[in-house]
Every structure is written in structure tokens, then in C-alpha cells.
Amino acid sequence: MLYDLYNEISNACCIITVFLGAEKISQGTGFSFLATGEIMTAAHVVTGRYPIRQRDANDPELKIFAKFPSYPVTEYKVGLCCITIKVPGFLEDVQIDMAILAPMTKATEFPHIRVQTAPPKLGEEVFIAGYSDELKLPFDVDKLLDKKITGATDFINAMNNGYMADMTGPLIKRAVVCSAPGTLDTR
Template sequence: MPALDSQLSENYKQLASPHMYKDLYTKLSAACGYITVWEAGERVSQGTGFCFRADGQIITAAHVVTGRFPIRESDYTGPDTKILVKLVGQATAEYRVGFCGLTIQVPGFQAPVQIDLALLIPRVPPERPLSFIPASTTPPQLGEEVFCAGYSDELDTAFGVERMLDRGASGAAEFLTAMTQGYAADMTGPLIKRAVVGNSRRVIAESTSTNIRIECDLIYVDNGMHSGASGGPVVNGQGDAVAVIAQRPMTTVSSKEYPGLRVPSGSTFALSLQPVEFICRRFG
């Protein structure tokens, strides 16, 4: 069937075209921020976030802000806590927490339900509009192709420059400090991977006493992101963020030497953005 073979060949060429998603990749690279959180001068957490508005407001995973999960308010409200965000091509900026970890007490549950999402707001508004990825509250569907972006330990700076640097050289200390505060964003950029939604389950957390009802889809995609990518966006083919990377799922590997050894499964777990509408409405 020559006609069918020709069409299949043409379709393959389109899928394999390196320019097909160029605009999307460029947009993702510009909107993803490298987040570092400091407590009394010590870095306690790092991860990814993304601008979803031109005024620089950022969505990330709540555990990126606190350095652990479950979320504790004391982890981000201390007077010595400082949150820095570095966007590619932009100066490092200090942010404050607008919202961190939605906690709902659901009747019948022994512990509150926490949704691992956070909203960060720049302490000083940017001088000009920033590149951003619109947030959609329509979750991706099973089998849909998506794109995951985040700063990852898979990436390395050219030649491992921070390891080769003569630390006694003039300006070396300043360079290394800048690297820990996100300058690596300019030297590596975020890593972007294509994936397909392999599993999706909707959960509903509802509290009648506070009149709160939150829906959120728990999403698994069939490509693994690595540490540092938490808080990064999952984006659909239209360029809208539809979920936030939450964690790397783990699985067990059976062996005589290491029974029950847990290793990354090769997928990525993300949370859909339906709660963002509630968050923005309630917290401004």
C-alpha cells in the first residue's frame, strides 16, 4: 500500500522534526525558575518553579519551599527564611510565600489532607513583564502527550566548571556563591522531557465545617524526572501548564543481597492544577 506507507513516513518525519516544539521549549526554558531556600544563611532546599503570570508569580511544589513533607508552617515563616528564584537571563530575585500547602481536615481521616502546591510572589515586582506559562485547571487526559520541565541533577555545567575552579582565585568565592543561589539556571537551563500520561486518578477532599471542596488529579507520566525537578511544570501540547511535578515514584527490586531495595520506577508523579483556582480566589 504505497499511499499508506508514504503517509506513515510523512507522519514520522513530522514527529521527528527538531523544530516541531521549538517555541514550546523556548517558552518553558524562559519561564522555569531555579528555587533555593535559605535559613540563617544555610541552603535547606532547592527545586523548580514556573511563572504562570507576567508579574512573576510562581507555582511550585510546597515541599520545595519547606524542604520536607508533610508541610509545617514554621518551615517557611521564620524571620531568617529567604526564598530566591533565578530565571534564565534574569537577576536572582527574592520571593515571599503567598500560599504553601493546602491543608484540609476531612471527617473520618486520622490526619489532615495536604496538597503539595505553593504560590510564590516576588517581593519587588519585576520592571517588565516576564515570560510565563498559563496555568490551566483542565487536567491532562489518559494517553495525552505532555512535556515535563525542571532543573535536574542529570544536567551538568560545561566541563564541570565549578569543580575545576581554583577556589583561591580572585572572584572564585563570588562565583560559587552565585551558583548556589541559582546561577546554574543560566549555565544549564531546565531539562525538558516528553512523556505520556499513563495513569490518572481524581481525588476529592471536602470539609463541610469549612465549606471547602477541592478536586485534584493524581497523575503519573511515563518518563522519569530527577531530583531538582520537583515543582516544575507539566505542560500540554497547547503550551498550558496542567500539573506540577511532585516526586519520583519508587518501586522495589528483589535481590538476595538487597531484599526490598527501593529504586526510582522511571515515571513521574504530578498534581493537577485544579486547586490553583481555589488558591488564587482565596489568597489573592
């Protein structure tokens, strides 16, 4: 049961790499929640900054690529980037750091996570998954690699398109929803 859940989560997580023209401006994690390949991620991954500016998400020079394990790199477009809420009495609008990305081309089927629409209940297990940047290896291999070695440049270029999705699995954390607000009992 847990092994099946791990495989479902692992296969649906992706590395997202964002370019503005030729410059890589951001990299992050997302997950596909539909068989058609739509991805949920953080809005700051799309824009490369926070607070979110809509003009960044709508820039025609913006190129977004996602890499799922064992799938080719796929180009994406912004479907939704950041929800802004006006709250009476607040000095600033509240930004929800969330984005939905849609694939530019349709595949037969993408790996995806079945999303539960009801909030988790007290005592229920929850999972958090993604490609963590807390790890030195393999994520900093480009800084350690001797660029004079044959193929090193090709490898470094491939890294810009999410090689980590094929070389490592996502970090999956498990927790239990607790009764005290703002606390999480991690195991």
C-alpha cells in the same frame, strides 16, 4: 511549534534558593504562571522539609530567591504554602506539597507558562520541566572547583543564587496520558 514551546517552558522555569538567616536550607525548581511573576513550586522547597510546618513558611528569617534565565535574581515571599485537607477516617491530615510565591518587587513582565485549567485527556501529550538534580555536572561544579583559583569564591557565591538558570536549560520530559491508572507512556 515544539521549539516555541521549548523556549516558553525554558524561559519560565526558575531555580529557587531558600535561606534561613545566612544558611541555605533548600534549593529547587519552580515556574512562573503569570506575567506578574508568581511562581508555583513544591512546599517542601520553601520549608526545606517534609511534612510541611506552616511556622517554617512564616519564619521572618526566611529569604526566598528565584533566578530565571537572563533575568536578575529576584526575592520572593510566600503567598501560599501547602494545602492541608482533613479527610474523615484518615488518621492524619493530607498535605498537598504545593506553594505559590510572589515577587517582592514587580518587574515589567516575567516570562511565564500559559497554564491550562482543564486536566489532560487520554492520549494527550504532557510536558514536565525543571532543573534536575540527577546530573553531576554542572550541578556539582562547586565540589570540583579549585577554590584557590581567582574568582572561584565569587562563582561559588553566585551559585547560591541560581546560576544554573543561566548556564543550563531545564530538563524537559514529554509523555502521553495513558488509559491504565498510574501509568505514563514516556517517549
